[in-house]
Amino acid sequence: MxxxxxxxxxxxxxxxxxxxxxxxxxxxxxxxxxxxxxxxxxxxxxxxxxxxxxxxxxxxxxxxxxxxxxxxxxxxxxxxxxxxxxxxxxxxxxxxTSRLDAILEIRADDMIARVQAGVRRQALNHHLRDTGLFFPVDPGADASIGGMVATGASGTNAVRFGVMRENVLGLTVVLVDGRVIRTGGLARKSSAGYDLTRLFVGSEGTLGIVTEVTLRLHPIPDAVSATAGFMTLYGAVAAVVDIKRAGIAIGRVELLDEATVAVIGRRSSLELDPLPTLFFEFHGDAAEVAVLSNTVSEIIAENGGTNLRWLREDAAARALWDARRLAPSWLKAERLGAVSRPSDVCVPVSSLADLVAETRADVAASPVPAYMFGHVGDGNFHCLFVYHPNDPAEEAEAARLGDRIVARALAAGGTATGEHGVGLGKRRWLEREHGSEAVAVMQALKFTLDPLGLLNPGKVLPEPTTLAWPDQLASSF
Ligand SMILES: Cc1cc2nc3c(=O)[nH]c(=O)nc-3n(C[C@H](O)[C@H](O)[C@H](O)COP(=O)(O)OP(=O)(O)OC[C@H]3O[C@@H](n4cnc5c(N)ncnc54)[C@H](O)[C@@H]3O)c2cc1C
CATH class of the missing domain: 3.30.43.10 (Uridine Diphospho-n-acetylenolpyruvylglucosamine Reductase, domain 2)
Incomplete structure (x- = not known):
């Protein structure tokens, strides 16, 4: 390297x-x-x-x-x-980018914000608190808006409000030679020319440096949260598929396996049965939620789930979503001196139950502790391996299981990374996911914008000589 x-x-x-x-x-x-x-x-x-x-x-x-x-x-x-x-x-x-932290303009009537790239997600929402609007993309961490653009971030709200690609209207970008370009604008839609905004979203600093971002805002919804436990992980995922097919608008729905739920139960005040569990947020007023809760309850029961447990107090709902946000660090802290590595695959939602069940079988047969949770409404799930960095056997095992998850996801028509980006960890899967010709087009775009390869070298694109698709995995799925 x-x-x-x-x-x-x-x-x-x-x-x-x-x-x-x-x-x-x-x-x-x-x-x-x-x-x-x-x-x-x-x-x-x-x-x-x-x-x-x-x-x-x-x-x-x-x-x-x-x-x-x-x-x-x-x-x-x-x-x-x-x-x-x-x-x-x-x-x-x-x-x-931390000093590029100005909120440049809030156009409440247009539901648009213009910010410098270093503005943090939470600072923007704090600034918006009296407008009745918010910026919904929530990757858990208090990330910068520029970093969220660059990684194509999403999170728990994406099932309802979309990911960064759907919520960025325009950018100011500095190219490697110092030219400044503006992409997109204030209009909600445009057919004018190539979509450079979306070229830079997810480019991880390899094509240009984002300095300003125009964002879509949304009205803060009425929301009520609930949980439901399930006999099996498979049943929990199948319930989400059925709920989506029934056309029910879910604000958030998160899957947590029983091991994750057990840790949350120990570290929070939440009352949770030690079962695979869904955390829900439903949007609408009390009457609307009452109507949809009947259908949701039926679907949950059909898939081996327990009654919905409602968290109607604001404090209780906050505790639920705080626990979801903090879960990755709590899980890592379960093993002293350990590090964690999350998989981040995303598949068509109909393939998710099988993928989760197969991963569960892999994990059960492995000595490395692993926890499964994810933004299941989008087909995106994480398996977090918690291993000791000084133990090469554990690290290799985490890598092996992570590779199997990615290989399965690609075989199902999914992606190696739903939201964390390619960075260093997923480069070698890019050609397998997109094909060599598509990756060659990406390399040509990179060369056009950054001929000396100075912008964030070693990221996203594989070196032509280091493309390595593990053949033994290719043949096993
Ligand atoms: C506990 C935890 C939970 C998380 N959960 C989620 C989740 O649910 N969903 C999700 O999407 N992510 C999640 N993440 C990952 C992370 O928060 C996101 O990837 C986030 O978008 C990174 O933003 P950042 O500002 O920290 O960027 P950094 O980590 O600083 O940088 C990320 C990439 O963006 C580039 N970059 C940063 N700023 C700019 C800029 N102005 N112009 C061009 N390139 C730039 C960097 O070069 C780098 O390639 C989680 C992280 C943690 C720690």
């Missing part, structure tokens, strides 16, 4: 950045160390310098300096990514 950029003049670039940005160009060990990692278990690598721009024109100047001295440049939002995408694996410049 440590192929240096042969013509990089790091020293000259550092000097130029310090001359331009003063104390906002930092080479201290502590700051570089903070930007060496994200929330994944991928190996850390320090950048040579961290810069903190405050405006689009400053990002453009940084990009011009990086290009002039042929130094890699890696955007860094909140560092909450789970696939190593913000790790500067070849060193160079880490461009921290």
């Amino acid at each position: 440590n192929r240096p950029f042969p013509h990089a003049e790091i020293g000259a670039a550092v000097a130029a950045l310090q001359a331009r940005l003063g104390e906002r160009a930092v080479t201290s060990d502590a700051v570089r160390d903070h930007h060496a990692r994200d929330e994944s278990s991928h190996a850390a690598r320090k950048p040579d310098i961290v810069v903190f721009p405050e405006a689009t024109h400053e990002v453009a100047e940084i990009a011009r300096i990086a290009s002039a001295f042929q130094v890699p440049i890696v955007p860094f939002g909140a560092g909450s990514g789970l696939e190593g995408a913000a790790i500067p694996v070849f060193g160079g410049i880490s461009l921290d």
Whole structure:
């Protein structure tokens, strides 16, 4: 991984950045160390310098300096990514967006917000609190909006409000040579030309640096939460498929296996039976929820579930969704000194029950603890392996099981990553998922926008020589 950029003049670039940005160009060990990692278990690598721009024109100047001295440049939002995408694996410049934190405009009548890329999701919703509107995409972590654009984030609300791709109307993007382009606009729809906005959504800092984002907002819905336990994981997933087919508008629906529920039960005040469980949020007023709850209860019973347990108090509902948000860190904390690696596949929802059941069988036969949960309404589920990083056998086992999940998902027409992005961890699956010709088109786009490969090198696209589809897996599904 440590192929240096042969013509990089790091020293000259550092000097130029310090001359331009003063104390906002930092080479201290502590700051570089903070930007060496994200929330994944991928190996850390320090950048040579961290810069903190405050405006689009400053990002453009940084990009011009990086290009002039042929130094890699890696955007860094909140560092909450789970696939190593913000790790500067070849060193160079880490461009921290935390000072690009202005909320530029709220157009309440149009239900639109314009923000700088470093604005955090929670800060935006706090700012919106008196408008009756909110920005719904919620990846659990308090991520930056730019990072969420770059990873194509989603989360618990996506089943109702869509993912980042559906909620970004336009972008300001700095290209590697310092040109600034604007994509999209304020209109809800447009047929004007190629859709550059969606090209940059999910590009993980490899095509340009996002500095401003125009977002769709939504009215805050009336919501009521509930849980239901099931005899089997399969039954829980099958119930969600039936509920969706019945046309019932669910605000959120999250699946948690019995092992995850047991940990939540120990670490929260929630009353949960130790069963595979669905967390629901229904939207509508009391009368509407009463009507749909009858149908939902019938479907749950048909699939081996228990009665809906309602959480009608705000505090109880908050505790439920806080527990869902905190579950990944609680699960990791179950083993002292362990790290965690989540799978992130997404499949057509009709294939999900089989995929979950097959994964359950794999996990049951493995010595590595694993927990299954996910945004089941979208067909997206995570299996979190909790292993000791100093135990190569455990790490290899987690990797093996993770590969089997991805291979199964691709065989079902799904994707290796529903929301966490490709980063370092999923690169070798890209060709298998999209085909070599499609990946070649991606490589051509990358070359057009970043001919020297300076923007977040080593991420998303496989090197042509390192494409590796594990043949033994290919033949077993
Ligand atoms: C406990 C936990 C739960 C999570 N649950 C979810 C979930 O449910 N759904 C989900 O989608 N994600 C989830 N995540 C992952 C993570 O929060 C998202 O991937 C998030 O979108 C990353 O945003 P960030 O600001 O932290 O980006 P970073 O991690 O800093 O960066 C991620 C990528 O974006 C690039 N980038 C950052 N800013 C910019 C910019 N301005 N321009 C161009 N590129 C940029 C980086 O170079 C990198 O490639 C979870 C993470 C944690 C820790």
